[in-house]
Amino acid sequence: MKSFRLTKMLLLTLTVLFPLCFYLIFQVAPTERIMGDVQRIFYLHIALAISAYLGFGVLFVSSIIYLIKKNPYWDCLASSAGEVGLLFATLVLITGSFWARPVWNVWWTWDPRLVSMLILWFIYVGYFMVRKAVSEKSRRARYSAIVGIIGFLDVPVVRLATKWWRSIHPRLDRQEGGLDPLMVKVMLVTLFTFIVFASIVIFIRFRISWAEERVNTIFNEMEVSHG
Amino acid sequence: MLTLIDISKNYGLRPVLRGINLKIDKAEIVVLFGHNGAGKTTLLKISAGITPPTRGRVVVEDQVIKQGGIYYLGHKNSLYSELTVMENIRFFLSMRNGTAMVNSIEETLEEFGLWQRRNDPVKALSQGMKRRLALMKGIISGASLLMLDEPFSGLDLGWKDRVLNKLMALREKGTSLFIATHLINEGCQIADRVALLERGNLTLFHDKTEVNESLIQERLRNEVCR
Amino acid sequence: MLTLIDISKNYGLRPVLRGINLKIDKAEIVVLFGHNGAGKTTLLKISAGITPPTRGRVVVEDQVIKQGGIYYLGHKNSLYSELTVMENIRFFLSMRNGTAMVNSIEETLEEFGLWQRRNDPVKALSQGMKRRLALMKGIISGASLLMLDEPFSGLDLGWKDRVLNKLMALREKGTSLFIATHLINEGCQIADRVALLERGNLTLFHDKTEVNESLIQERLRNEVCR
Amino acid sequence: MKFVGNTLSIVKKDILLEFRAKEALSIMVFLSLLLIVVFNLAVDIDKDNVSSLAPGILWVVFAFSGVLGMGKTSLSEREDGAYLNVFFSAVSMEVFYIAKVISNLIFLLFMELFTIVSFVVLFNYDALIKGLPALTLPLLLGSIGFSAVGTLFSFLSTGSRFGEIILPFLFLPVVVPVLIAGVSATDLILNNTTGGALLKWLKMLAVFDLLYLTVSLMLFKHIVEE
Amino acid sequence: MKFVGNTLSIVKKDILLEFRAKEALSIMVFLSLLLIVVFNLAVDIDKDNVSSLAPGILWVVFAFSGVLGMGKTSLSEREDGAYLNVFFSAVSMEVFYIAKVISNLIFLLFMELFTIVSFVVLFNYDALIKGLPALTLPLLLGSIGFSAVGTLFSFLSTGSRFGEIILPFLFLPVVVPVLIAGVSATDLILNNTTGGALLKWLKMLAVFDLLYLTVSLMLFKHIVEE
């Protein structure tokens, strides 16, 4: 119940944070000189990317714990976090595309950052394909945990892609003169909002699937005792 | 040897096993009976550690696990169908580091009627021959605990008898056996204890002295025939 | 119904069947016995037209072939493991154009103890349940000739009896059956004629009146036990 | 027209299996996306060369994803000998073949549509969308050819010891004419529309389709009849 | 050093199986040849662009043929539950994994050598032969990465309902770093030899190999331990 109160509180803060974010993005943040208003996608874009990493990170950690503890609790958490991560990763691809269209004049280009992100997306689609492909519960948990662990090795690749390969995708640490301080502040607020948001979504998703799991268990117990 | 503590297993919402407790001692043969779908295969797989139970614990004596002391034979035979009989056996033994009585392979092959087929690929054997080969692997494995799921399926009458004798000889050497079967006569003949799996519980449970009473066998038969 | 004329089969240099002649009439049950590796499966597959013989001819009455009048059940069950019990049956019947008694499916499912499992995918059934389903398909198929290879394998005692009764009821309706099995009692119980396959030949061949003499059964048992 | 009903039953069952097990189609779709990405890693595709590379890449992706997907649909028939349901039925092997060709064709067309859409998005190549109406005919004809050959060979390969893996070797060399005609027709449509030459390639596709279909129709029963 | 002996036994068995059944290796070799030909149909390779296309095409072919071949080697363990021979033995799953990685590595290297030779012959591209000594290291490192991931995932995919077909999806995205590093290193060697940059890619290959090997080694037993 304590955790439930926490969720409630966080949800409440979100009702403040989200409007604040959008106000900051569309009213406060300065318009970028070259790209214009479309640059405002940036705040969502990067916040979504970090939230996706967060989802995959939670998946990674809970997969490891699952393999050690073999408690379905962790499998539940892993798949919930994976769903959220995949959702946000999809949104990164979409917002990126919408940004690329006016700026680079294409929906998609074969840039290392973009490709590595797409590959990451493939990996987690593969994760859910494995979950679909295995019906026996504990086996599904083990197999998907393995994919989740190996797959996470790709996240650093996405992060470092712009460093390793020649890339046209912007990098903040390469920005000449640095980012406008106001932009940084807006970005940090958006980032914070989305991290809270992603955590809550993961948590709620997890509570639902865990409740489902427990209902099933209780059903079983009933059948066991009544024959 | 093997202790099952409060083992339960559900598939989805269907409970198959409900709190099974069982202990198998050294040099003991426990035979498991039950209707189709009673959960015999499930219980054997859980005991062997191939399937995890939903609840409960399987305890196997330490020295048994360490030296590959378990041999499990399921509905499948675990044979490489492209390799010959001999190659299958050699590989099997090489995985057990000479725990096995390697020198007696030829003799055992002869006893199992597979000597002439030793250089044939397994896929060219008949149903019954494959089963025989899989059983033979268990017997030469040197394992101290054998778990056999319907070991006699596909064997003809003659081979069934011979395999029964082999299994009893194995017990004399201190091996424990956990067998699931539908054959009541044969099962009771070799069992030290029999168990009946019914609605997820082990009902009926008899040891040596009782097993041979025809009354018990009659009851078993009635139970399984219902 | 079915006539086998001088059927021979070699695998490589190994002769398995050597000139088999056999005729199965309408409403007749022929049961085939033999050691492991005697060639029962091979003979059934040849009769069903799945494997070509090295020499000889299989003649099936015209009207039998035309309307899908053969049902063959081998060691495998021919089920789509991802589809449910019901879906498997529906597809099977749709391939037979209502030759079958479609309206009695539910009743038959009940009789075969599969009614509660009708919406479960076949892969979730136990060994014995799958075999039962495969047998049930044969019984509702409306085929006039059933070829069954070890039909009772994996069935428990109760179901074995019930399936035996079903098969006998089928014969009363004019269906012919060609069955290979290791179970001498059960085989002799339903057989109109029994045949023993030995070294590639059909030795021993007895019709109705003789089959029930315990002497014959004794001899069969001795032969197969050797 | 009983055979129309039978064909539909089989197609319906295949689509049901697809929904249940999500095999062939989802595999084709994802594989095609992945192939495009991998292709791009190997050969830098940009604005300048996309229109000259597109036809080749698309058809290679169709062929590859297609053949692997088709392998899957026939595997579900081989497993547990499920195709025997049709083999021993009133439905002829020709009808079975036609039905499988149709199921595969449906899956192929879905996959191709998806591939084209992803290609347009990934390479920012709008000409492909504009050319889509004109592409319908070569796509349909090409897919019929793929399906005719793929269905035949996928049964052949799953019946062999190698399993599905041998399929690409059999399939790809044989469909090279379809591949070339398809690439050429697509090239003409995307890059310049001179009607005469296009007709030539379409004719070639139609001729090969007819050829493959009739020959495969005659050969199919020999594959399934072991 | 018992585990060296065990590893060798398993590798020996795999090579024996390969000789007997000609599965993984021959599939890899033929598929790579076919892929090169198909690539050539899609992208016209000529004297001018061969040196820029060669690295990409070669590595994509290695990855694709490799992953399909590796799927085959684990299938032979899953079929009939043959891997249980190792599961219930004195040999640890880590040793089993290492042995399978070695077997797969051997097959991969053979296939790569063959692919390179055919590439040289088909496109008359001698620079590749001259660069072969320098290519050895990136090839070896890349193949170790492929084998480490491929072995793990091939067991995973054959244990799932999709079978081998899901394997490419899991494998290809994960090995993209190896693929890119391999392509880049090969490009540098074939087209200009500036040592510094090459070292960077080799380091990257080595790091990923180590990463994949250690992580897979820890994860493997969870796959096989049903």
Ligand code: HEM
């Ligand atoms: C489909 C297209 C795109 C994808 C998949 C994509 C993906 C990503 C990802 C994954 C990140 C997080 C990187 C990290 O910090 O690890 C990111 C950050 C960023 N993206 Fe994109 N992006 C796309 C298009 C664009 C476009 C068109 C622009 C602007 C021209 C852009 C500008 C940025 C910026 C400024 C950042 C923050 C950079 C940093 O963290 O150093 N992106 N993008």
Ligand SMILES: Nc1ncnc2c1ncn2[C@@H]1O[C@H](COP(=O)(O)OP(=O)(O)OP(=O)(O)O)[C@@H](O)[C@H]1O
């Ligand atoms: N993978 C599975 N998914 C769902 N249910 C399953 C699965 N495996 C087994 N079951 C169910 O568990 C029950 C027990 O099956 P099990 O195979 O253990 O029976 P059994 O006693 O071995 O029967 P048989 O004598 O027919 O071999 C059956 O009702 C079966 O349908």
Ligand SMILES: Nc1ncnc2c1ncn2[C@@H]1O[C@H](COP(=O)(O)OP(=O)(O)OP(=O)(O)O)[C@@H](O)[C@H]1O
């Ligand atoms: N594909 C094959 N290649 C070579 N030999 C084979 C093949 N199939 C069967 N045989 C051989 O043919 C003989 C008869 O086999 P078959 O399977 O018909 O025997 P069976 O009577 O059915 O035996 P079981 O009771 O064990 O099922 C055996 O010696 C077997 O080894």
Ligand SMILES: [Mg+2]
């Ligand atoms: Mg069972």
Ligand SMILES: [Mg+2]
């Ligand atoms: Mg047989």
